[in-house]
Every structure is written in C-alpha cells, then in structure tokens.
Amino acid sequence: MLRKLHSTPGLIAALLLLVVALTGSVLSVFPTLEQAAAKDASGIDVATLASRVSARVSGVESLVREPSGLIIAYRLVGEEQRISIIDPASGEAVAAYQPSAVQRWVKNLHRRLLLDDAGRVATGVAAACMLVIVLSGLTLLVRRMGGWKQLSGPVRGTTLQRLHNEIARFALAGLVLSAATGLLMSLATFGLIPEGGGTDPLLDVQPSAASAMALDRMPELQAVDVSRLRQLKLAGPGDPGDVIELETTDGAGAIDPATGTWLAYTALDGWQRLHATVRMLHTGDGMWWLGLLLGASSLAVPVLAVTGFLLWRRRRQGLPRLIGNVPAQDADTVLLVGSETNTTWGFAVALHAALTSAGLRVHTAPMNDFAARYRTARRLLVLTSTYGDGVAPESARQFTARLARARASTGVAFAVLGFGDRQFAQFCGFAHQVHLALAAKGFEVLREPGTVDRHSEPEFRQWCEWLGQTLGVALDIQYTPMLPPTTALKLVSRTDYGADPQTLAAVLRFVPAAAATGWRSWLGFSGLPPFETGDLLGVVPPEGAAPRYYSLASAATDGVVEICVRRQHGGVCSTYLTGLQPGATIEAFVRPNARFRPAAGDVPVILIGAGTGIGPLIGFVRHNPPQRPMYLYFGARDAEDGFLYRDELHGLVGDRRLHALTTAFSRSVERAYVQDRLVADAQRLRELVGQGAQVMVCGGRKMAAGVADAWERILAGSGLTVALLRTQGRYVEDVY
C-alpha cells in the first residue's frame, strides 16, 4: 500500500515533477548571484538612504530593496522611467537595473508551465504529489533501515537500490521543504488558505499639506534600518495631496511629508508573516545558502525518478502474475512468500492457482508485505526459502520486525513450508524461525514446518496433498519452475587448473552471443544484463534441469562474464560447463547477491576463499582502488594444482590492489588449511576487525564452517563475535 502511494504519483506526474524540480534548481542559483552583487547597507537607516539618493539622483519616485539586499531606484528622466542600481554608501546610481529575462522565463515555467491558471493548478498538484512521494519514501526508507536511529547507516541492497536510497536520504529534507512551501504558496494563490492583509491602510489619508520636511529628519524613516526596507515611495514634488508610502518587513503605511510621522500604518498580520516566511523558505530569497541547498536537493529528482522507475519495473517483472489475487482484507487464506531468487515464487504461483480453483479466497504476497491484521483470514500459509545459514531471504527481510510489531493473533491457523538445501547445517533454518515466531504470536499450529530439498517437486506435492486433506479440498497443482528471461552467452576462453580430469577447475569467460542493438547499443550497452562482481550467474543446463548458480568474478562494466567452475562428481551443470569449448553458447541469467559486496568506504577487507570460491574475491581485488587495504587468504590443493589465478594474484599484490596474499595448500607437505592461516594471523586480524574491517568468505560450506570456527577463536575475548559481525553486515558469506 505504502509502496503504491510512493510509486503511483511519481509515475503519473513524472514529467511535471521533472520540469518543476529542474527549473527550481536553476532558479535556486539566482539568490546567491544577487546577494553576491548587492552592496552591504547594514547600519544605514531609510531616512539617510532616501536623502542621500535624492541629493545625488534626479527624479527618484521610489526606492526598493530586493530580498538580496540590492537597492534600486525608479526614476523619471524627462518622460521616461528608468531603473537604477543604487550604491547605498554614496547614494549614487551605479548602473542600470536589468532583471534577467532568462530568470523570468524559467520562473514562469516553474510557477505555471508558461500557461495561465491551468499551469498554476498543475504545479500545485506537482507539489502535492512530491510531498506524498517524499513522505511515503521516508517511511519506506525508515522501514528499510530498521528504524529512525539507523537512518544514517549504510544502505544495503543492489546498486540501484543503494543509489536510489542514498540519494533520497541526502535530498529528503530539501524536497520536503520545497514541496510543502510550494504547496502552501499554491493554496494561497487559489485562496484556499487566507493570504491575510485587510483593507488598504492608504484609503482616505489626508496629508497636512504644509511645506515638506527634509527626508533625513523624518522620524519614521529614521526608525527603519535599510535591512528592513521593502519599498519607499516618495511624495510627488508638485502634488500637495500626495503622501510618502513606506513598506517594511513588518508592515506598511503612509507618512505625512510635512511631519515625517505616520498618517496610517498597518502591521503585517499572522497570515502575511507566514506567507513571507514560506516564500523565503521556498525561494531562498535573502537566504542564499538555503536556496542552494534546496536547488541541490531538486537536482536529485531526475536521478530519483529514473532509478525509482527502474526499481518499480524490476519489481513488477520480478513478481509473477497471480490470477485472481484477492485483496488482503477480503481473503480467507493468506499465502506469504519468502524468496531470494524467485524460485519459491514458482511454487507459490502453483499453490495460489490450486487453492483459488478449489474455491478459497486467496491473497498471495511477499512476506515483507505482512499486514498487522488480516480481518477475514482463517489461515496463513508461508512458503519461504532460507538465505545462507538461517537468514531471511530478500522478500522476507522485514517480516520478523513486522510480525513483532503486530498484535497477538487469535483464530488464525498457519503452516510453514521451507525450501532449502540439505547440505547446509541449518536446513530451512529461516522457515523454522518463522514457524516459532508465528506460534509465539498466537497463531494456531496446523503442523510442524514442512521442507522441500533443492526445489524437489515431489516433496512440494506431498505437502500440498497434506494441505488439501487438512482443508478438505482437492488441490490440483500445476507446477512450472519460474525462471527469469535468459541471455545467450558465448564462451570465448577457458583456463584449466588441475591434473585430474574428474575434478578439474576452469575459469570460463563469456561474452554476449548477440551484440546489443537499437537504443541499447546507442547508449553503449554491451548486450549483457547489469551485474556486479559477487552476483550470481544462473546457468540453465540443457534438457531443462534446474539452474545452478555460480558467483561472478567480473562486473558488467568489464564487458565479460567470468565464473570459476569445478567439475563435481555427477554434477549435471558443472560437467556441462567444464565440457564446453570456446565458441559454444549457454543460456544464463543474473541474480543479484547484494549482501555479498565490499562495504562502501575505506575500511580494510579480509577476503577468505578456497578453490573456486576465489572467483568473486579476485573480482573485488581487481576493482579495488589501491588505497583500500584488502587481505586475501586463499586455500587450494597445492601450489601447482588448483591455485586459480596464481600469476594474476601475484601481479595484484605487486600493484598494491592486494595488500597481502596468504595461501594454504592442503595437499602440500605442510597440509595447511586456510583456517590455520587465519588462526596464525590472529593478532593482525583482531586489529583489523577493531579498525572496522569487513570479512568476506566464499567457498564450500565445510570450509565456511571451519573459517567461522577459526574466527570465533580469533575474536574470543575481544567483545566481538561472528554473530555480531554478521548482524552488522561485516561478516558475509557466499557458500555453496
């Protein structure tokens, strides 16, 4: 709901918002330019200024102080009106005043799209849309970051998500101020809020018509500092009935030219003061630094619009089409899905369809959309995968927090089905956590969590059969695995390591089989989908077997897709890949793996990998700017066999992208494992972690478990634990 509130106004009013924001940015520069050009007039009172100007400049009718501090005089020379810039120190006219035509044009575009009232309405609507977008966006950001206190912390997610959220965080305050003040100005223009100001104080004033007093002696002019002046209209020289009109930041009135005292004066009322303040906050007139700040914030709007649109589209494409999805508050059955790579969605779609055709009213949604209350729900079904060792997958990351905030439930039964891989120590770990959390909230347990190992369709059908019997309906499951669109990639080179053909490892490099065409090639796209080092390449082996995932050693900007593969005994995909010769093509897609990235900043990074786990790690080192210390601990069989990237790694140490390379060879004379090397370096590693270092582990799950044990020993007594580092995103794993 909140997400819709955030995206819908943006999608509808995108162009309008861009015009208003960009013109706003252009206009924001003018107060600074004007203020820089204005001469300082502090400490001078209006009586002194008026008398100085009248003495030096002929035909002065009125003096105006611009918000920038610039003093200008309107004067009649012969029959012609002239506008001059005044030096307040001397009273001399120093130049002709030429307001910028560009500024006026941009301002009219900004305020009313160069139209009349229709344009004013449109920009007012744009301000309202912007306010809705910014406030809903702020709420989403706070939720994403895990609360107000964490708002300034590092943003996690894909590059696009980070870009959108980090820029939004910078621009939020400015955009709120611009939109809110803009909306107020618009409402005032259309009389929807009062503008203030009663009757004109100058109706029915009668000057005493005696001979005029010298301007510099007039008490009411002496009482006003030039910084408070708005405008001063002098009395016409040949007109005894004329008065002096003075407008200040506090009020306006008429002064008797004979006595220099008020004939009438009205102070600004509350509304007028409010609107003056609103105007200043919106335009930055008289507050140049605020103007620049708002302008910079507005400049973020195009970037936010584009990244926001891409995120919206990715989200839509990522989600499956659910036929007949019932609104959350009308459903009797709520089906929540926790998925990292969307494979669980394939199962969810099948279950959703079967339950719906069995006559149930089903609402299916990501776990992140868990509602505090489902009014009509009688049962809650959760299908979720697990990320790594018991961590919530992408579409369920906010679930635990949202469940904790919800009130205790009564009368809703639930069942959880976990999807995972039995090779992991915590098989379906997250599904078990969800089961316990729901039970603790008062949901009624239908049964202990079910499990599905490696997308096994028979296991899924078995669970559905149980579900159908429990609900007393027949479920007709039509399951088709959900795969994203694939790209054809051509193998261009392979480097083999290892003597034994049964266990050889290979570095494979692919390029797109078809070059980019049309607008993509114009924009310099390579024909590769966007990806970063550490993301996963899903390879679909022939004959439709389930895809296998390989960590990427390259980024899309490298123009090459590089992965490391070791031939597994009986492994369908690894045998297929390691059997490819250059020129062969594969079908593959990219899965973001945003958690496995070096954190932003300059903190040291400790990379630990074994075997083909070196892949993403060497990618990080290749893209490492030399000033950031990176340490690599690499385990292989021996210095000759399976030491992937040996020569390149030595080169990376040479040009300081890699601070230190430590190797462990398990089949050499020493028989060392990478965890032994870590423990041996305990002192240095403890220091590095104390400096805020991040630990990144990539490799098989046994090796990862051994490394985690080693770290527990290294950190013992330091007050830090692996678990704590994990929650801070400073201990991340890519395990297979």
Place this chain on the structure above:
Amino acid sequence: MKHAWPLAAVAGALAVPSIASARPVALETQLTSYGGDGAYLAIYLTDRVGKYHSTLWVAAPKAKYWKHLSDWYRATGGTAKVDGISGASVGAGKTLRVTVELADALLDAGYEIHIDTAVEKMKDNPSEVVVPLTSAGTGKPAVGRGYVKSFRYTL
C-alpha cells in the same frame, strides 16, 4: 474581447438615459518592452474636480492584485464592478485595443481619462497617463510615465 458585453455593461454603469445619446470610443494602449510579466491596467474617468467618475476598462483578472492599481483602487474603494469591462493582462510590448460605450454628455465637460498600471515585482504607476476627454483630442497619442508607450482614444 467579447464585444456585446462591454456595450451593455457600460451603458448600465454610466446610467445614461438612452442609448441614442451615447457613442462608441476605441481605446488603444501600447505598452513598452518593460521586461516583466503581463501588466495590469485600469482605464477610468475622473470628473472636472478630479473625482472618480467611472471605469472604462480593467485589464486585471485577479482582484486580489487590484490594490496595485492604487489611484483607481482607492477611488473605487476596491469594490468596482467590472462585469463585461474587464479582460486579460497585457504583455510587454503588446497593444490593448478595446471599444466601449461613452455617454455624449461626458465629452468636452472637463473629464479626464486616467490609466493606472502595475507589473509583478516592478513599480506601480498610478495615473501614469492622464488625458482630457475632448472631441479635439481624438486620435492624438499620449505618452505614459511607466509602461505605457502610447495611448489614444478615437471617438
């Protein structure tokens, strides 16, 4: 602008006894290139002692800015009825041409045509044009002190 309306309304506003003693008068006001947004104008009549008599034309759609047409605004108390004798503001360098109905009795009787002008963020010019309303004055251009480059009326 819409032609029929000015005729009817001015006839009413001036309270002339019959349409036979009135005549059309064309007002042509050309503005200078003053370098601002559209100007607001009030064109009105004062009598032989300089007192406000009636409004001929107001190019100022938003009444909340009328106070910037200050002489006219004060003379009318800000409550002038301008139905049918008002229109859009006039852009810099543009010319406003309107024809209104005028009672014959006002001609050569000491009446004067005044024009007040105002532009956003620029100086207000009350009574920047003041010309006597006479048979002899027809077609003679007058120059304003502010944004009016030339004004003439044709009987």
